[in-house]
Amino acid sequence: PPEIRAAARERTRSGPAPVTDVAKLCVCDLLVAQCDVNCCCDPDCSAADFSLFTTCSVPIVTGDSRLCSQKAAIYSLDVEANPPERIFKLIDQVNPSIFCIHATNYKNALYFSSPEMPTSENFDQLLKEFGSATFSTEPDTWNMNIDAQNPPDANETYRYEYGVPIQTVDAFLRLPSPIVSSWCSDANPAAFLVNQATKCTRPVSMEKCGSIQALSMLFYINSSILAVNITVQSVVVQSLNGMRTSLNSSDVLRLPTILDELCINVVLGVSYHVTYTDVGEIIEAAASFVLGAINKEALSMQQSFEISFTQVNTKPVPLSGNPGYVVGLPVRAGFWPQGYPFPNTNKYGQLTILQSTPNQDCLAAQGARTPILFGYNMVSGCKLRITAAMKCQPLAQTLLDLLKGQSFPEYVASFGNSQAHDVLDWVPITHLHASEEGIYNTFQSSCQIPVSLEIAVKWTKYGSLVNPQAKIVNVTATITSTTLKQLPSGRERTIPITSSVVFTDISSPAEPGYKAWPTINAKLPFDFFFPFV
Amino acid sequence: NASHQLSSVLLQILLYINGIYYIFYFLATLTMIVYKSEVFSYPDNFLAPDLALLLIMAVLEVLRLYLGSKGNLTEEEAPLGLSLALTVGSVTLSVYFLVWQTYVLRADVVMNAVLLFTYGLESLLKVLAIAAFVS
Numbered sequence: 103p104p105e106i107r108a109a110a111r112e113r114t115r116s117g118p119a120p121v122t123d124v125a126k127l128c129v130c131d132l133l134v135a136q137c138d139v140n141c142c143c144d145p146d147c148s149a150a151d152f153s154l155f156t157t158c159s160v161p162i163v164t165g166d167s168r169l170c171s172q173k174a175a176i177y178s179l180d181v182e183a184n185p186p187e188r189i190f191k192l193i194d195q196v197n198p199s200i201f202c203i204h205a206t207n208y209k210n211a212l213y214f215s216s217p218e219m220p221t222s223e224n225f226d227q228l229l230k231e232f233g234s235a236t237f238s239t240e241p242d243t244w245n246m247n248i249d250a251q252n253p254p255d256a257n258e259t260y261r262y263e264y265g266v267p268i269q270t271v272d273a274f275l276r277l278p279s280p281i282v283s284s285w286c287s288d289a290n291p292a293a294f295l296v297n298q299a300t301k302c303t304r305p306v307s308m309e310k311c312g313s314i315q316a317l318s319m320l321f322y323i324n325s326s327i328l329a330v331n332i333t334v335q336s337v338v339v340q341s342l343n344g345m346r347t348s349l350n351s352s353d354v355l356r357l358p359t360i361l362d363e364l365c366i367n368v369v370l371g372v373s374y375h376v377t378y379t380d381v382g383e384i385i386e387a388a389a390s391f392v393l394g395a396i397n398k399e400a401l402s403m404q405q406s407f408e409i410s411f412t413q414v415n416t417k418p419v420p421l422s423g424n425p426g427y428v429v430g431l432p433v434r435a436g437f438w439p440q441g442y443p444f445p446n447t448n449k450y451g452q453l454t455i456l457q458s459t460p461n462q463d464c465l466a467a468q469g470a471r472t473p474i475l476f477g478y479n480m481v482s483g484c485k486l487r488i489t490a491a492m493k494c495q496p497l498a499q500t501l502l503d504l505l506k507g508q509s510f511p512e513y514v515a516s517f518g519n520s521q522a523h524d525v526l527d528w529v530p531i532t533h534l535h536a537s538e539e540g541i542y543n544t545f546q547s548s549c550q551i552p553v554s555l556e557i558a559v560k561w562t563k564y565g566s567l568v569n570p571q572a573k574i575v576n577v578t579a580t581i582t583s584t585t586l587k588q589l590p591s592g593r594e595r596t597i598p599i600t601s602s603v604v605f606t607d608i609s610s611p612a613e614p615g616y617k618a619w620p621t622i623n624a625k626l627p628f629d630f631f632f633p634f635v
Numbered sequence: 636n637a638s639h640q641l642s643s644v645l646l647q648i649l650l651y652i653n654g655i656y657y658i659f660y661f662l663a664t665l666t667m668i669v670y671k672s673e674v675f676s677y678p679d680n681f682l683a684p685d686l687a688l689l690l691i692m693a694v695l696e697v698l699r700l701y702l703g704s705k706g707n708l709t710e711e712e713a714p715l716g717l718s719l720a721l722t723v724g725s726v727t728l729s730v731y732f733l734v735w736q737t738y739v740l741r742a743d744v745v746m747n748a749v750l751l752f753t754y755g756l757e758s759l760l761k762v763l764a765i766a767a768f769v770s
Contacts, residue, residue, distance in 0.1 A: 170741055199671070205739040207680055 112280065124163045124175045125192055142188050142323040144178035153185030154388070159206060166212050170202040171195070171378070204600060212507055230578070260328055261382040267291035268376070268384065270325035276315065277407050278302055278372075292374070292409050299408040308398040311365035314338070316405075319359050322372050327387050332374075335388035340370060342395055357391060363398060373407040385414060399505050419632065423518020426564060426571025429477035431518065434513035434575070452512060454507050456601045458482040464504055464599050470506050474557070474603050476572065477516075483600035490591040494549035497586070505555040505601050507583065514559075516579045531577045538584040549586040555601040556580045563609035575608065641710050641767045646760040650704050653753055657696050660746055664732065665701040671738045681737045695721055703761065712768045719761050726754050732759055 121127055130141035139149040142158035143484040148434055157179060164174040174195040180187050206212065220228050238305060248317040260269060274291035279300035281287040288304035316320045323332040337349045337356065342364075347548035356367040370392045377386035396403055454471035464484035474480065486501070513528040520527035538553070560580045563570035668685060671677055699721040705713030733739065735748035 199669075200742045200745075201740050203675075203736070204741050204744050207735055207738065207739075208676075208678075208737045211675060211738065297754055 108582055119339040124173050127163050130160045152188040167582035168203050170197050170204050219609045264295045265293045270327050295411050297410045302405045303402050303407050305402050306347040308365055311360055317368045323389055330384055330387050332387045332389050336390045338392045340394040364395045368396055371406040375409050377414050379414050422520045425519050427476040430475050433476050434515040437512050443469050455603055456482050477605055479604050483603040485596050486599050487596050489594045490589045498551045501552050516574045534580040538580045549584050551584040552581045552583050553599055554582040557603045559605045560608045593618045642707050643764045646707050646764055649757050654700050661693050695724050710768050712765045715761055715765050722758055
């Protein structure tokens with residue numbers, strides 16, 4: 103009935119009434135229905151409890167002391183009596199100052215004002231007064247039904263800021279990602295300048311091969327980003343055993359079809375590359391696809407999505423730190439063409455190390471290499487099977503190529519953001535040769551084959567003590583060789599080949615600095631001894 | 636007939652003392668309003684009326700004392716009567732500063748009580764002077 107509702111509304115409109123009676127106020131009464139220790143004003147305490155107290159934690163409760171006359175409740179313990187008992191006195195305290203407040207006609211002078219309780223009538227006004235961007239009723243950029251309001255003009259260029267979702271004609275550019283569980287959710291919009299890479303699981307079945315939209319290329323290039331169409335940059339087809347082949351013609355749209363009990367042209371991964379100008383307009387968007395096949399036993403498959411942003415007319419080089427190296431980012435290295443002065447061109451090679459393969463056979467390693475990440479010490483290796491038929495020199499060269507890789511760089515950047523034209527910011531790699539048997543074996547006629555490569559990177563802390571930056575000062579590549587004794591025919595030997603990277607911190611420890619002792623600057627004026635000098 | 640003067644000497648003395656006392660009262664009240672606005676929470680919509688009324692009271696007081704003094708010295712009832720009428724306004728304002736101000740300090744109470752007592756005495760003397768002039 104409306105009367106009860108109105109009464110309920112009246113009750114909820116105000117908060118709890120403030121307690122102003124000093125006799126009833128007790129700040130040390132924290133436990134409900136229990137006696138607080140040494141709390142003389144606690145109403146839950148009995149005379150027996152008071153006899154156990156040692157002191158009163160709250161001796162006096164008064165109102166504002168600036169008032170001319172006010173009530174005060176004084177609690178004390180009479181320790182003389184046996185058992186000790188609590189004394190409670192209610193007195194009028196008088197403030198002797200002439201500037202004490204005799205009366206006020208301003209309600210909020212001495213008390214906190216009760217805040218207005220929001221109801222359905224005043225909610226909008228309160229929201230306008232106290233609401234802010236984090237607590238507004240309608241977020242401005244998240245309006246999903248754009249056609250309901252003003253549909254974006256396909257010809258207008260829209261300027262984006264960092265983090266703003268990229269708008270397409272009907273909604274937002276989707277980057278499916280796992281939300282809560284690992285299943286793909288298509289509602290994740292791609293944000294401008296936020297490079298993302300996500301992997302999620304999509305439920306599939308052979309029967310619905312052609313009908314699941316998220317498995318076909320069309321789903322990902324259908325929507326155009328406001329006057330910019332998404333073009334297909336490249337298509338890579340992955341076979342069931344994992345081998346990837348890049349297709350020559352990337353303009354043909356391949357839709358999922360059933361062929362030989364397999365559903366082919368199923369999208370396994372999409373990689374968007376968006377090009378933008380320096381004012382924040384998107385001028386180009388391209389998508390690279392990885393298509394695969396699923397068989398009829400497959401119930402789910404993993405899709406991976408990626409988006410990256412490039413500014414127009416720039417060739418982005420990912421920095422490994424700014425300025426000092428960040429642990430986990432690759433060490434930047436490169437070459438310098440011969441000539442003086444150092445020309446500006448350079449090739450960014452990567453400092454890589456041999457990657458261990460499951461079959462551990464050096465010669466079958468196929469040149470798998472992994473980049474060296476700053477701060478991560480790595481060890482890798484393989485086993486080399488030497489037969490009698492192997493010749494020394496080609497074997498040594500093969501092993502050297504295996505350890506060093508195809509293009510072993512000559513210079514390493516000392517900072518994570520070293521530019522190619524700053525000559526002094528690059529550290530040359532020092533090559534050392536060591537022999538396993540020691541120096542006493544001076545006979546070089548026997549065959550020497552390299553068996554281990556150790557790259558020692560020495561770095562130091564540079565800059566302020568509060569925020570030290572990592573700076574590479576020295577890189578040494580040591581190749582250890584061993585003699586290969588000629589084997590009798592038919593026999594074979596297995597030797598281990600290792601390569602390792604070690605990062606050493608050679609920064610000197612911080613020394614405490616002390617201020618110089620103050621000196622007494624006592625200089626007499628030059629005419630102090632006037633009559634005599 | 637120099638001895639036959641009707642002007643009240645007591646009233647003149649009281650008006651003179653009132654003038655000096657009012658200067659002190661005005662400065663003290665103004666200073667205390669500044670002090671209150673620093674020490675207590677004194678929002679602008681409460682501060683403005685208090686300051687405005689103090690200024691009006693000052694103007695009223697100057698006018699009132701001038702008219703009273705002139706009327707008493709020239710032995711005219713008209714200025715004296717006008718001064719009496721203005722005293723009513725001054726009394727109201729003094730009562731405001733005694734009771735209805737935003738913050739009434741003990742010093743306010745004391746000063747306004749003295750002022751009201753002075754007004755009362757003055758009014759009595761003015762009535763007697765008018766009676767003397769008229770008759």
